Amino acid sequence: xxxxxxxKSVFGTEEWAKxxxxxxxxxxxxxxxxYAKEMAIRYGRKNPSNWEEEVINKKILNKNFRKRIGRFMFxxxxxxxxxxxxxCMSFMENILQPGNDVLIVTxxxxxxxxxxxxxxxxxxxxxxxxxxxxxxxxEILRFWEPNAPSFNERLRSLTYAHSMGFATSVSCEPLLSNxxxxxxxxxxxxxxxxxxxxxxxxLPSRLKxxxxxxxxxxxxxxxxxxDLSKDYFIDLYDRYKENHQIRWKESVKKIVGITxxxxxxxxx
Numbered sequence: 096x097x098x099x100x101x102x103k104s105v106f107g108t109e110e111w112a113k114x115x116x117x118x119x120x121x122x123x124x125x126x127x128x129x130y131a132k133e134m135a136i137r138y139g140r141k142n143p144s145n146w147e148e149e150v151i152n153k154k155i156l157n158k159n160f161r162k163r164i165g166r167f168m169f170x171x172x173x174x175x176x177x178x179x180x181x182x183c184m185s186f187m188e189n190i191l192q193p194g195n196d197v198l199i200v201t202x203x204x205x206x207x208x209x210x211x212x213x214x215x216x217x218x219x220x221x222x223x224x225x226x227x228x229x230x231x232x233x234e235i236l237r238f239w240e241p242n243a244p245s246f247n248e249r250l251r252s253l254t255y256a257h258s259m260g261f262a263t264s265v266s267c268e269p270l271l272s273n274x275x276x277x278x279x280x281x282x283x284x285x286x287x288x289x290x291x292x293x294x295x296x297x298l299p300s301r302l303k304x305x306x307x308x309x310x311x312x313x314x315x316x317x318x319x320x321x322d323l324s325k326d327y328f329i330d331l332y333d334r335y336k337e338n339h340q341i342r343w344k345e346s347v348k349k350i351v352g353i354t355x356x357x358x359x360x361x362x363x
Contacts (some may be wrong), residue, residue: 110345110356112198112224113165118186119173120150124202126245127312128269128295131172143306147242149179156186160203161195168200174243175201175211183207184214193220200266203241203252212259220277223262223288226253229271231278238315239271243255249279257285268293268344275324279341286340292331293344294323325350 108115120140122131122149135141167190175183177257190197203226215222227356229246230236231246257263265282267275268291281292298316302308332351348355 107267108168108171111166111279111329113169113198114163114167115171116167116169116186116190117172118152118156118182119179120152121146121148122173123147123149123176123178124240126240126243127305127307128239128298128301129305130296130301133301136304146305149173149176150180151182156182158186158189159188160193160195163195166198168198170200174208175199175204177204177206180207180210184211185201187211187215191215191221194221195219196223198223198225201226202227202240203249204244205248205252205255208252208256212256212261216259219261224253224256224326225264225266225288226256226267227268228253228278228282229267229269230274231281232272235271250285253282253285257287262277262287265290265293265348266293268346269295269298269321271295271319273327276334279335283340288352289340289342291342291344292328292347294328295319296346297331 096115120135121130126132129146131144132141132146135146136143154266162191169187169190170183173179179323181353187199199222201207201224203224204336209223212219226249228246228249229239231250233245233247236243236246253265265288267278270292272278275292282290298320302312302316328347332343332347343351345355347353
């Protein structure tokens with residue numbers, strides 16, 4: 096028998112999927128808190144000034160995938176934007192064709208979601224959309240996610256995917272404002288699966304690595320951490336712990352005392 100106490104808890108992408116897949120280096124959205132940007136800078140693949148340049152990984156674009164047990168998450172270290180939509184759809188098709196299940200996580204551009212839904216309608220049973228929406232305040236979204244779509248465009252994307260018969264979910268990780276109740280209320284009618292709540296992880300160190308050391312960013316990061324305190328998440332969990340459509344990322348599980356899985360891809 097495996098002693099789970101000796102195993103490392105999973106976090107991040109591994110909570111949702113057993114396998115990760117990417118075909119782009121860099122991300123147009125250039126989110127300030129981005130873990131992928133931090134890792135790319137740390138290991139010399141990018142720097143703070145060129146992260147938003149989307150470079151296609153041509154070597155992997157035509158990779159042949161085999162059928163795997165467990166779900167793929169695509170993408171995990173970039174996003175699906177109009178600039179690279181064709182390449183992303185081609186790569187996604189390679190994953191889907193052998194019969195793999197794919198979790199598509201993105202800050203959605205409506206034009207991209209329309210194209211994906213239309214192209215991959217025959218694969219809809221293998222696909223689950225998870226749209227990242229951390230607030231419904233556009234000023235907040237613009238500050239933390241400078242080049243990403245507005246709240247309205249993300250909501251329209253969610254509504255469209257739902258209307259096209261695709262399974263839909265939302266990632267509120269990181270949660271960017273302390274009015275999660277209102278956000279959940281607006282999103283739930285078009286969610287067939289789950290809404291995930293998570294906090295901004297390692298925010299001070301990631302902002303520093305990503306090149307955001309200005310006074311405004313530091314001030315707002317401190318306010319965000321104060322607004323979304325342990326007590327805030329405990330109260331939020333108490334309100335929704337009986338709602339099976341509201342789920343909790345590892346960062347919140349640790350606060351409220353939920354056991355964190357030790358095997359990837361189980362917490363879907």
